[in-house]
Amino acid sequence: MNIVGISALYHESACCLLQDGRLSAAAMEERFTRIKHDPRLPVHAFRYCLAAAGLTIADVDCIAWYELPQKKLARQLWSVGSQPDAAETAHRNAALPEMLIRERLGHTGPLLFFDHHRSHAASAFFYSGWDRAAVLTVDGVGEWATTTYGRGLDAALDLFEEVRFPHSLGLLYAALTAYLGFRINSDEYKVMGLAAYGEPRFADRIWRLISDRPGGQFELDMRYFDFVAGKSMFSPVLADLLGQPPRQPHDSIESFHQDVAASVQHVLEALLLRKVRYLHQRTGERRLCMAGGVALNSVANGRIRREGPFDDLFIQPAAGDAGGCLGAAALAHVQLTGRRPDTSLTHVLLGPQFEPDGVARLVQATGPAAQDFRGRENALLEDVVDRLVAGQVVGWFQGRMEFGPRALGARSILADPTDPMARERINRLVKQRELFRPFAPSVLTDHAAAHFDLPHTSPFMLETCAVRSPLALPAITHVDGSARPQTVDAATTPRFAALLRAFYRRTGCPMLLNTSFNQAGEPIVCTPADALFCFVNAGLDALVLEDWLFDRVAMPDNWSELVAAWGSEPPVLADAASRSPLGENLYTFV
Template identity: 40%
Template sequence: MRVIGISGMYNSIDFKRRRLPGLDPRHYRIVQGLDSAAALVTDDGVVAAAAEERFTGEKTTGAFPVRAIEFCLRQAGLDMADVDHVAHGFDYRHSEVDEVGDYTRDRFHEVHSPEVARAQLASRWPDVDWSTRFVPVSHHMAHAASTYHLSGFDEALILVADGMGETESLTVAVGRGRDMEPVHKVSALHSLGALYGAATLHLGFEYAMDEYKVMGLAPYGDRERHAEQLGELVRLGAKGTYTIPLLGENRGWREQETQAGALRELTRVFGPPRAPGEPLEQRHMDMAAAVQTALELTLTHVLRHFAEETGLRRLCLAGGVALNCTANGLISRSSLFDDVFVQPAAGDDGSALGAALHVHQQRARADVRGRMTMPYWGPEYGADEIATLLVGTDGCSARRYEEAPQLVGDVARLLADGDVVAWFQGRMEFGPRALGNRSILADPRDPGMRDRLNTLVKQREDFRPFAPVAREEDVHRFFDVADGSPARYAHMLFVVRTKEEYRTALPAVTHVDGTARIQIVRRADNERLWELIGAFGELTGIPVLLNTSFNLRGQPVICDPAEALRTYLRSRLDHLVLGDNLVARVTTPARQAEGR
């Protein structure tokens, strides 16, 4: 059986702009249906998956994922007629729509209704009978499938937490064999994702995009300063329940569309909001710390109860909240579970994958469950295509290597000398993390490297940390990683502690609180990156590299070699590796004057 999964609701922002003109531009992101993507699952497993943003260049786009769908079909050599089902990671029902007010009713018919996605498919592939091939999947069930079916667990507790699904914001389920059964749900009126999003807005960042900035800012804050106010953010109840009174301050649907009431309450508790671009003050850091603490306390409260109630010792996480690596690290270090798995595309792009997995598991005889390795499910580009691109390109020179060890050795020396290298290899990763195929790599020993990358290369806030990547054989030397669980850390989704004796040796990848968002590489998963780390270690004595995504400010992670080359030439990156080619700029008097 062949199933394509899709995510996103293509006109959610456009609808809101038409019906609510004149809002703060950041408020238009308080919608569902961003992060559109497509994934293809067959009886052989996951064949292809990619976010639409990688093809359009519009970060977090909710555009109908036609390019991502077309990529999945090309990757498998299929036509749409060859696909058994297209599954969508939302299943809004008309009976669930609050008919009070034209706005909610019209939004259902123009944005949320399954008929909207079905019509988009029919307009592009009119010869397919979409009355039977299109399958809506409830949002949280899609998220749950995306993590449980790829975890390799025969049974597990599953927790999905995000802004909201159709009506819920948190779901606890039990997975056994091929089946998943929800056992607890929390209404969207008490959404941890919405709470964190409102705090993101209050701190001057973008809703449904910049929550990870709040997570990165939190370690600079004092967690004790607002200890007495935590109850105003979240109130914990019996049997793993909780409420979020702050969200109840949104009076009516208009305030819900802007989080106006919640923002008023945040102002009362934490002081005036920060305008975008204003300097960060200690009070902003303390607020970030308080919100992060509230999130962690609530998640552990829920998980402790349901771990005890079910007796399950393995945990699967998904939903946007599962991208909070600090909370994941806390859960991983707790004694609640023996193993924790987070599907790397835990946000809404991953619901496309989950929708496909869910329908396949329900309707196919083949069982595709098993522990996933690396999500290298995106496009790849051949040596001839890259060579053609490089011929005659102005502003750079390229050397093609016949032997991979020589390329690896030369790049390792460049990194050891302090150069920053964009690294483009193989198939693109699925999910928000660069996992060694669309990466920027640098020397983690340089205490000035983080500021250099943040200011000159990535052009982003100076408080944001970078991640280390280390080989499976070496990681225990530098980081506090649980024994026997390297696969848990392969996808850069858990914060661990850098060992105290190496914090000064790894300043560019150790955060202010002594932690690091580690990625562990096995040779079998990415041999060339594994060899590069080893070669760097032979030169420096530290087999660890700084790894961040290959993109600039406001740009999605790079997809194709042409965009990689354009991005390199307009950046301050020192070198670009495209497959077997090492690319460098041709220095001109003008570039020398610019210091490039």
């Protein structure tokens, strides 16, 4: 039974493949199209998932879609009231998903649709490896639900309570994200990072935006918001309440903004903790599964783990909408077979990989730019350790690409976490991002407890905890003394684990700074060519591409200039009418 799960047409789109209940491939479309958060039908991801399993469209038994389009349309129409945006009408077409699947993917077989939050819930419970657990999903909005509470038991998933739009924790956080001058559905994690610098002195005011209600319920005070029918996330009343106008994207970040961020983060955590306790009380379960975009708030997750009533916590690593495809596929499997999928998400290495011969051909076509370490893994690792110890920043490209937002040792940028300059250098040069944002460490599992308040594994980098290391770890320790570690073991990522071990042998430090292999505004790299572009553009000192190593010093002198020229589209006058919808390579007309 080959079931394809798809989530698309709102946030980042993605596709996965369940083969007889086993998850064999999953990928986000943005990695192929190189358009960050690409929401379009995941054509490339679909082709990849099938090819990775040696299948084609002729082998697909069912496609599962992560939402109920008609139900979502009802909410959308309710939201826009009598003033629909004409440009959006095509998007508000409940028949669109099925039409695209039939006409653009070519699927003629069964097509199943599942509720958005049910897909989130299934993506957490059915991939947790647990036969029973409480389930909590929290995001901006699906069809009508914004938060759901449930229980999973074997193949059954019972969502017994929901909070309905417009009352939404995700939209509360998004509104404050917009108020603070960041992009919604994208930059919420910046607010979370900024929060550590502030004091929650506005928490009382934020509590005026949201009222806790009995059970799992809460309500937003809609006077402060404008997302239902308006063009903005928040109303002017919010600015009045907080006492300052909204921050514009290029304005400097003041202590006021830090304090607002701390306040909304504080309220989110407090409310989530209350609701998690409620869920525990309702279900009596020992374990909690979570998904939905808000479940990517790693600071809140850390508190739920430490202060919540549950013994164990599983957060689906692609907890945002991309991960909805996993849940839809699992629900289809249950519906078609009566059994739950036989899969436990112990890693997310589900994306494309590149065969050694193919990589060798590409690298050899570059001429003498790379060093060949084929058959000499130890030498490669020692060379990389030399570089990291010397303060270099290294691009690391190995094996199958990760699914979800985190780089976990397959498409990573690495540095020495003890280097006081590493964080500033990567933030400024490589990532071109705000200096307040922290970096995360990847640590050998058997050493994690010696450096972090982390009495369990954390393979997906989804929870923060206190740093309690005997080492000074300035590059990965946030201003509040926390970190967001990934625990690494040799069974999942053998070469990455071997690198950490080699670094530990040399330095006594069993971890590395690990950030995603991309520059600001672009998705994580997927192919060797993407990695080369990022290596050159980001000013990395070295790139390890499978068994090959590119050294910045040894690369052709003109690569930086060539890459800059290659990537630049011809500039045009800034009038919309003159913009072509076509890429340069199509060159429809000249």
